[in-house]
Amino acid sequence: MIKNKLEGIKMNYGKSLFALIAFMLFANINANSQEKISLDNAIKLALENNKQLKSALYDVNKAEADIDEAYGNTLPSVDLSANYTRYLQPMRFFISGGLFPNPDGSTGGPGRFIDASSDNAIDARIDVSQTIFNSAVFRSISGADNYYDAAKLNLNVKVDELVFNVKSAYLQALLQKESYELVKASKTNAESSFKDIKVLYEEGLIGEYDMIRAEVQVENFAPQLISAENEYENAKNNLKVIMGMEPQVKIDLTDQLNSFKEDYSDEYKIDEIEDKILLVNPQLSALTMQEEVNKDFIAVYESEYLPTLSAFGNYSIQGQSNDFNFPTASTSQVGLRFKMNLFSGLQTNAKVEKAELDLKKTKTQSEYVELSLKSQVKNLVKRIESSKKQLEANTRNISQAKRGYDISKIRYEEGIGSLLEINDSDLALRTAKINNLRTKFELLISYAQLDQLLGNYSDNYKIAK
16 A cells, blocks of 8 residues: 555656656747747837837827817707706795785785796707808818828828838847857857867977967957847847837847848939939928918917807797696797907917917928938938948958958968968958948948838838727
């Protein structure tokens, strides 16, 4: 019996141990798993999660409601009201003496009170009014439409800005990733060279100095590798913030800098872009529409100087009773109502003046944005042309650096070169490749900024309301 219990304990222990190991393996797999993120995925996540974009979308929805409200002011207004009153004490009228005979038939005296209500009273009323002329109401419709268009354009500005920020952060992370991989590859080359040199040293073909120098070269890569890895992780964390992703989530970027095109001349038509930018830039378009909104506000406030005319009508019934058996009487009427403000303490003047100042402010902002766009486009075009030329030079430079590195290794193996030549040529090759990555990054960022200024992102990425 004791033996059976021991066997049972062993089996239960084995099951528990197996479950614990399985859980630890599963947890370790989850901890090491990374979410694969392409540039397109990153943009979609940011569009779904970004708080500023949601705020701009709420402004568009609010502007739609403003349009409904503006049109609603042109429709009839119908109000229904009803009351029931219980008189705890009746309403009374005072009648002076001599005006009517007293109850006993006499006349004169101090006068008396007469009850003028029953215990219960009801009344119901329906009122209808219709605006016939009100300049402020009709101008507010135009203002609401323009405000809605301005809100949509402002949303486009936010979309273009967000997508550019995602693209910029993603490309920056790719630059750091590929720079890290170049340092890692150089460290691997140094380790391979150290193994070869160690073999030569053990065979007595080279001195101890070369072996020590090769080992030091390997160790020198450790801080460089740590620094490059940290910069890559920081770039990914910055990307996660823009995407609205939790910082503890691990991600891996699936694109490469070389997977993106280097020449978009046919698509952008650089020679025509300077004139096009002023026609299609979302920020400038939003400010232009904001000017129209400001003009509408001026017109609405100026309308307060004008009269308003409306038609009205009502129908009411009322009745009184002590026993809830109500006799009722009805009344109805129609008419026109004319209203015009003659003096409001100069408040209308102040409203118009503030609206005119808002218009001037918006025009000034538009002029500044227009000048800024012209300058940005000129700079971008120069940067693009310069980066394209630099890429051509980088290709030749990498080819030469690679040839220099191969020659230095051959010279060392033949005993006519030095380890210093290998290290210098390896550094030159790595520097040439990193410079090429940076040039490619700068070119892609320039094209991304052109897309933002042209409003291409808001055209390609539609936001669901």
